[in-house]
Amino acid sequence: QSALTQPASVSGSPGQSITISCTGTSSDVGGYNYVSWYQQHPGKAPKLMIYDVTNRPSGISNRFSGSKSGNTASLTISGLQAEDEADYYCSSYTSGDTLVLFGGGTKLTVL
Amino acid sequence: QVKLVESGGGLVKPGGSLRLSCAASGFTFNEYYMSWIRQAPGKGLEWLSYMTSSGSTIYHADSVKGRFTISRDNAKKTLYLQMSSLRVEDTAVYFCARVLGIGRPDYWGQGTLVTVSS
Numbered sequence: 001q002s003a004l005t006q007p008a009s010v011s012g013s014p015g016q017s018i019t020i021s022c023t024g025t026s027s028d029v030g031g032y033n034y035v036s037w038y039q040q041h042p043g044k045a046p047k048l049m050i051y052d053v054t055n056r057p058s059g060i061s062n063r064f065s066g067s068k069s070g071n072t073a074s075l076t077i078s079g080l081q082a083e084d085e086a087d088y089y090c091s092s093y094t095s096g097d098t099l100v101l102f103g104g105g106t107k108l109t110v111l
Numbered sequence: 112q113v114k115l116v117e118s119g120g121g122l123v124k125p126g127g128s129l130r131l132s133c134a135a136s137g138f139t140f141n142e143y144y145m146s147w148i149r150q151a152p153g154k155g156l157e158w159l160s161y162m163t164s165s166g167s168t169i170y171h172a173d174s175v176k177g178r179f180t181i182s183r184d185n186a187k188k189t190l191y192l193q194m195s196s197l198r199v200e201d202t203a204v205y206f207c208a209r210v211l212g213i214g215r216p217d218y219w220g221q222g223t224l225v226t227v228s229s
Contacts, residue, residue, distance in 0.1 A: 003155075034213045038156075045206060045219040046156065052215075089156055093214030097170050098158065100146075100214045105155040 004029065004090055004103035011109040017078040020106045022090030023071055028101050030071035034093035037066060037075045040105075041086045049088075050075060077108070085110040113137040113218040115207050120223030127197050127227070133190040133207030133220055141165075141185040144210040147192045149203040150222075157203075160192065161210055175201075197227045 005023040012018040022029065022037075029035055035053045038046035048057055050066035053073060063084075065076045073092070077084055090103040119131040133145070146161035160171045160181040169181055180193045190207050204224050208216035 032213075034215060036215050045221050046216075047219075048215075048217050051217070052213075057217075091156075091214070091216065098172075099144075099161055099170060100158045100210070100216065102148075102156045102158055 002101075004092060004101050006088075006090060006103035006106045008104070009107045009109065011111055012077075012080045013111045014080050014082065016080050017076060018080060018108065019077075020075045020088055020090075020108070022073045022075070022092075022103045024073075024092055024094075024101065025071055027096070028092040028094040029068065029073050031095065032093045033068070035066065035068060035073040036091045037064075037073075038089045038091070039084075039086045040089065046089060080110050082110050084108060113209065115209065115218060115220035117205065117207050117220045117223040120205065120225045122226045122228065123197055124229055125197060125199055125227055128193070128195040129197065129225060131192040131194065131205055131207075131223060131225070133192075135188045135190065135209070138209070138218075140183075140188040144212060145181075145183060145190045146208050146210045146216060147179075147181060147190075148206045148208055148216065148219075149201075150206070151200070151203040154203075159205075162190075163212075194225070197225075199227050201225060202227045 037050040040046040147159045178196045182191045204222040206222045209218045
């Protein structure tokens with residue numbers, strides 16, 4: 001199974017909104033509402049930001065939101081802040097033995 | 112609170128072996144799938160291996176199949192990754208993560224660095 005497809009980089013200015021896409025297939029993103037998003041700062045472990053497409057874990061800012069249409073899931077960050085600058089990864093449940101697929105990651109730069 | 116602490120990383124020569132450990136606390140270890148995920152320097156996350164709560168199902172990615180073996184000791188609340196025939200391209204930070212059965216790694220350890228070099 002191939003990795004999920006994410007743009008390599010996105011950027012935005014403080015206060016703006018950005019959206020990161022994550023494209024899979026009907027066997028993963030499109031077939032199940034089990035898409036997660038992770039934020040990773042340099043040298044740190046990934047942190048769960050969104051799960052089950054739209055849900056935020058306790059303590060995660062409501063500036064982070066998720067959605068899905070067909071085989072593509074999206075992460076939107078509104079009111080960009082400097083501390084949002086990080087790498088973002090999507091993951092999805094996938095049918096078959098693998099269980100989990102990751103996206104290739106997107107580097108967010110806050111200008 | 113959930114805590115995962117990896118150990119066992121280090122410098123090893125190509126062809127060598129290493130065993131990583133992941134000590135878990137703050138949750139009922141024997142009720143959860145557990146996994147290993149790695150990240151090569153400057154690269155993305157690679158889903159490497161997982162094991163169900165009872166150990167009845169094990170998965171290894173093709174890149175490590177036959178060389179790496181995941182195991183767990185539920186009594187010790189510890190996950191292991193036995194790595195053999197190590198290659199330069201296995202150099203990475205290795206994370207352990209708790210995984211929900213619906214394919215969600217929710218808690219991650221801080222990672223342990225494995226460097227394979229002569």
